[in-house]
Amino acid sequence: MRITILLFARLRDLAGSPRLERDVPEGATVDTVWQALAAEFPAVAPYRTSISAAVDADYARFTTPVADGSEVAFLPPVSGG
Amino acid sequence: MPTTLLSLTGDPLDMASVVRLVEAGEPAGRFGAVTLFLGIVRGENLARRVVELEYQAYEPLAIKAFEIISGEVAQHWPTVRLALQHRTGLVPIGEASIVIAAASPHRAEAFQACRYVIERVKHIAPIWKREVFQGGEAWVEGATADPTDAAAREAAYGRACG
Numbered sequence: 001m002r003i004t005i006l007l008f009a010r011l012r013d014l015a016g017s018p019r020l021e022r023d024v025p026e027g028a029t030v031d032t033v034w035q036a037l038a039a040e041f042p043a044v045a046p047y048r049t050s051i052s053a054a055v056d057a058d059y060a061r062f063t064t065p066v067a068d069g070s071e072v073a074f075l076p077p078v079s080g081g
Numbered sequence: 082m083p084t085t086l087l088s089l090t091g092d093p094l095d096m097a098s099v100v101r102l103v104e105a106g107e108p109a110g111r112f113g114a115v116t117l118f119l120g121i122v123r124g125e126n127l128a129r130r131v132v133e134l135e136y137q138a139y140e141p142l143a144i145k146a147f148e149i150i151s152g153e154v155a156q157h158w159p160t161v162r163l164a165l166q167h168r169t170g171l172v173p174i175g176e177a178s179i180v181i182a183a184a185s186p187h188r189a190e191a192f193q194a195c196r197y198v199i200e201r202v203k204h205i206a207p208i209w210k211r212e213v214f215q216g217g218e219a220w221v222e223g224a225t226a227d228p229t230d231a232a233a234r235e236a237a238y239g240r241a242c243g
Binding site: 006008009010012013050051052054057058059073075076077078079080081 | 120136137138139141142143145167178179199202203204205206207208209210211220221222223224225226227228229
């Protein structure tokens with residue numbers, strides 16, 4: 001199934017793109033998507049312990065399942081305000 | 082100019098319009114207090130001279146974050162009405178990046194709610210700032226955004242009421 005990955009701030013810079021379309025296997029979770037991203041862009045891997053995630057613009061866990069067409073966002077530590 | 086209570090905008094923030102928004106639709110005289118918080122881009126940070134800040138946001142989730150924060154405010158301070166605008170894109174030094182208005186029949190709740198909201202925005206809103214300073218630039222990285230983190234919520238409440 002095909003999903004969209006959204007990246008922000010430093011993760012966007014490290015991957016060189018704000019938005020990636022990727023295929024992931026049935027049964028994939030947010031963590032599956034992250035593992036694939038980190039394999040493709042090893043520089044993002046150290047962020048695993050400090051990021052959070054969203055699926056279809058709702059806060060999600062790494063255990064949250066993703067579906068065909070899902071939009072999976074990875075959020076580096078935030079700094080609004 | 083934004084017309085909803087919780088918004089992101091690429092335009093300069095206007096305090097007076099936010100005050101009008103937070104009071105809109107309520108009978109005249111219901112609110113005895115409106116407190117405002119403005120976050121302003123400082124010209125110096127960590128002993129570096131800042132040239133400008135750029136704010137990037139995941140907009141649909143940022144609006145949800147603001148709604149979550151608004152819900153938390155309603156639980157703690159049921160009489161408070163909240164308006165919040167956050168700027169995106171390049172913000173020159175000296176200009177506001179965020180404006181929060183809290184309206185309430187009495188001032189104590191309005192002051193507390195305003196403080197609570199800025200703490201929570203910094204905890205959970207999916208917004209990032211890139212600091213351009215003399216000699217370089219860097220993304221600023223603060224809190225891991227987790228709206229379910231009860232300890233962070235309690236810390237914000239403690240600061241608001243401290």
